[in-house]
Amino acid sequence: MSSAPPTSGLRPQIWTREDPEFFISTDPKYLSVKAVNAAFEQDFVYWVKEPFPEDVLSQMLYGSLSFGVYRWTKPAQTDEPVSPSPEDTEQIGLARVVTDGCSFAYLSDTYVLPHYQGHGLGSWLVGCVAATFSKENMPYLRRIMLLTDDERMQGFYAKMFGVKVVGREERKDMGRDLVFMCARPHAQS
Numbered sequence: 001m002s003s004a005p006p007t008s009g010l011r012p013q014i015w016t017r018e019d020p021e022f023f024i025s026t027d028p029k030y031l032s033v034k035a036v037n038a039a040f041e042q043d044f045v046y047w048v049k050e051p052f053p054e055d056v057l058s059q060m061l062y063g064s065l066s067f068g069v070y071r072w073t074k075p076a077q078t079d080e081p082v083s084p085s086p087e088d089t090e091q092i093g094l095a096r097v098v099t100d101g102c103s104f105a106y107l108s109d110t111y112v113l114p115h116y117q118g119h120g121l122g123s124w125l126v127g128c129v130a131a132t133f134s135k136e137n138m139p140y141l142r143r144i145m146l147l148t149d150d151e152r153m154q155g156f157y158a159k160m161f162g163v164k165v166v167g168r169e170e171r172k173d174m175g176r177d178l179v180f181m182c183a184r185p186h187a188q189s
């Protein structure tokens, strides 16, 4: 299976901060199937039990609007706009949004590698997702949905997307329940 083109039709974006070491992008050229599968093999990605075949993970990543968090291993020493070449980047996080690019969004597979957690990268990542799906950018968005387990994360997502808990999924395989959160942000129907 080759990499499918993204179905969202949205133009790839890049977000930078003052510190040029890290950037976030929806440009598929930066995605690393190997890096994501290596993260999925670790226990902190509690919802994945075993790595995916690479062709399946490629389809998941390239067929979604995938927000990658990247470390730029050779940051420029100038004030020029960031345009790292993919060879000089390392993927350290992900938020994958299954979307048609206008009316529906399902947020999944959100992580930042443990070494980089607790320094605001996760807030920045989810903030980029929220900005992309804002009323201004996506006036016909009817539903945004996600699943999570952690109470602190529930509060975080509620703050970022206005989502509320609408159901619970018993997951004996994970040894925990997941909550299903949803919002009708720009309520069309």
Ligand SMILES: CC(C)(COP(=O)(O)OP(=O)(O)OC[C@H]1O[C@@H](n2cnc3c(N)ncnc32)[C@H](O)[C@@H]1OP(=O)(O)O)[C@@H](O)C(=O)NCCC(=O)NCCS
Residues within 6 Å of the ligand: 044, 045, 046, 110, 111, 112, 113, 116, 117, 118, 119, 120, 121, 122, 123, 124, 147, 148, 149, 150, 152, 153, 155, 156
């Ligand atoms: C969730 C995650 C992406 C946040 O990334 P991060 O870079 O550590 O995030 P930040 O430092 O910007 O903190 C953002 C929010 O993440 C949550 N968070 C961060 N560290 C956490 C921890 N140790 N336990 C639970 N939630 C945590 C909090 O809700 C925090 O917001 P708050 O401080 O306003 O409550 C990251 O901790 C992670 O990958 N966790 C493991 C995978 C996971 O649980 N993903 C979410 C699935 S729904």
